[in-house]
Amino acid sequence: MDQTGNRENRANRESPPTENPLLQKIAKGILYIFLIAVAIIQVLPLYWLFLFSLKSNQEVFNLPPLALPQDPQWENYARVWTQGNIGQYFFNSVFITASAVILTVLFASLVTFAITRMRWKLNKLVLGLFMVGLMIPVHSTLIPLFNFFLNINLMDHPLAIILTYTAFNLPITIMILLGFYYTLPREIEEAAIMDGCSVHRMFFRIIFPMTAPVVATTAIINMIYNWNEFVFVNTFISSDRFKTLTVGIQNFIGQYSTDWGAIGATLMISILPILIAFILLSNSIVEGITSGSVKG
Amino acid sequence: MDKVMSDKKVIILYILPAFLLLIVLVYVPIVLTGYYGLTRWDGIGEREFIGLANYTRLMSDGMFWRSAYHSFLLAVFSLLSLIGYLIISMVLAGKIKGADLFRKIYLIPMLLSSVAIAQLWMRIYHPTNGVLNRFLTSIGVDNPPLWLADTNIVLFAIFIPIIWQYAGFYILIYYAALKNVPNELVEAAKIDGATPWQIGYKIKLPLISGVIKVTIVLAVVGSLKYFDLIYVMTDGGPNGASEVMASYMYKQAFRTYNFGYGSAVGFFLLVLSLVVTWLIRKATTSKEDEVQY
Numbered sequence: 001m002d003q004t005g006n007r008e009n010r011a012n013r014e015s016p017p018t019e020n021p022l023l024q025k026i027a028k029g030i031l032y033i034f035l036i037a038v039a040i041i042q043v044l045p046l047y048w049l050f051l052f053s054l055k056s057n058q059e060v061f062n063l064p065p066l067a068l069p070q071d072p073q074w075e076n077y078a079r080v081w082t083q084g085n086i087g088q089y090f091f092n093s094v095f096i097t098a099s100a101v102i103l104t105v106l107f108a109s110l111v112t113f114a115i116t117r118m119r120w121k122l123n124k125l126v127l128g129l130f131m132v133g134l135m136i137p138v139h140s141t142l143i144p145l146f147n148f149f150l151n152i153n154l155m156d157h158p159l160a161i162i163l164t165y166t167a168f169n170l171p172i173t174i175m176i177l178l179g180f181y182y183t184l185p186r187e188i189e190e191a192a193i194m195d196g197c198s199v200h201r202m203f204f205r206i207i208f209p210m211t212a213p214v215v216a217t218t219a220i221i222n223m224i225y226n227w228n229e230f231v232f233v234n235t236f237i238s239s240d241r242f243k244t245l246t247v248g249i250q251n252f253i254g255q256y257s258t259d260w261g262a263i264g265a266t267l268m269i270s271i272l273p274i275l276i277a278f279i280l281l282s283n284s285i286v287e288g289i290t291s292g293s294v295k296g
Numbered sequence: 297m298d299k300v301m302s303d304k305k306v307i308i309l310y311i312l313p314a315f316l317l318l319i320v321l322v323y324v325p326i327v328l329t330g331y332y333g334l335t336r337w338d339g340i341g342e343r344e345f346i347g348l349a350n351y352t353r354l355m356s357d358g359m360f361w362r363s364a365y366h367s368f369l370l371a372v373f374s375l376l377s378l379i380g381y382l383i384i385s386m387v388l389a390g391k392i393k394g395a396d397l398f399r400k401i402y403l404i405p406m407l408l409s410s411v412a413i414a415q416l417w418m419r420i421y422h423p424t425n426g427v428l429n430r431f432l433t434s435i436g437v438d439n440p441p442l443w444l445a446d447t448n449i450v451l452f453a454i455f456i457p458i459i460w461q462y463a464g465f466y467i468l469i470y471y472a473a474l475k476n477v478p479n480e481l482v483e484a485a486k487i488d489g490a491t492p493w494q495i496g497y498k499i500k501l502p503l504i505s506g507v508i509k510v511t512i513v514l515a516v517v518g519s520l521k522y523f524d525l526i527y528v529m530t531d532g533g534p535n536g537a538s539e540v541m542a543s544y545m546y547k548q549a550f551r552t553y554n555f556g557y558g559s560a561v562g563f564f565l566l567v568l569s570l571v572v573t574w575l576i577r578k579a580t581t582s583k584e585d586e587v588q589y
Binding site for chain 1: 521523569
């Protein structure tokens, strides 16, 4: 991305000066105002959320919506954290997300390696099955999955969620990995085999480490999907101790239907990890979402 | 080399874990959905085979067609909103300082869970204390709309946060595609005296048509199976005014325990998604059809 930007700057300097610099400046100014307005629309609701998470109901009802809280109620946060199971939900989200991400990335890497590097007849067919998987609506699988987990006693068990996340994220993960695997030079494998390296050793010691950048991209995109997933947890998990943050806060907020500060604090707690991750990893996230754009 | 790299045991070992998960948790369920759709079943007791009765019922089920119409409206809105995203991306991909920062800010809502977005926008739309109606009353609107409680506008009201959520995502895709347009072409057009409008419309747009097709499929199929925000914000209400196909299917199965009929709706949704995907691809296919990414 930066390279294209540089190229463009260089080209910019070379291009001939335009007729009316003042008019150009005004036009440019309008464009910036437009872009900034869009940015404000994207951020304003979150700013308002942050403000009311620190307000008492009186302040929410009486102060103008975007006024700063006069007496910031930080105890809203402490209250929802201790009263609800937010801590438990939080841990469940981390555990389920991490487990599913590890399984997905590992299984997808193995499949992608076998499809792109090894020689066998049915590889195109298997790849096709994974790619068609991208288009299958979750709701069309919900009832049989519900019945299946009920029958094998995995209903209301985190494993049901972890396996489902893994299965549904494999196609997109494989799709992102494919491009990278195709670019790996064959010479690496040839050299490894010459040295008497087994396939396992070659995969785990040479190929898999080489794919670290794209593995990171897929891990991030998987993390975001899993952290925010709603339907599966809402359908397969009923006990509070296994609920993730997404479903947990949905039930928890129900109890506080009139306490705005508590609702705001709960929502802020649920989105903060993602916001922090975004500030730290924004470049990788942008790249992950761009390359994973086939999943809506 | 060939011998090592075509070792059947290794191939099976590497394929099997992912393949089993895919077959057991994705493909077997869609086949079963098709089968359950032919039965009467409350989810616990015996399944009774009733042939196509669920589908004849589906054909004459006014509530289902109403929800299908709402899903269709969402798809039309999404399609129209793509034009807006495309315009923003075009602006952004011009010589804009801080374009990188802008597109990151635009992306923030996309990272939040649907539940958080739904809960937040329920407060925004709150009839008396929500920021929207507080603003409207402050500028002198006497009877601001009830938004989510008004059957005439609830669907539009839900569509706003959907745009808010996905705008950054589509802008990101378009922006990346526009940045891939070879600069030489743009420069050559400039030298020939093309206006910025012509460059955008006649050169950049055709060059990113592959990506535009992908986003059309995403927007339309994504809308047809849309569920999350609606389930949390209105649960299809008031009075079914925001019911969509996926929420209708969910209710049939997990609220009223019509697992057979719910499966029929789910199977319809599957076939519709695949057919629509295929139709859009077909309708927009040209010879030089190679999607990057």
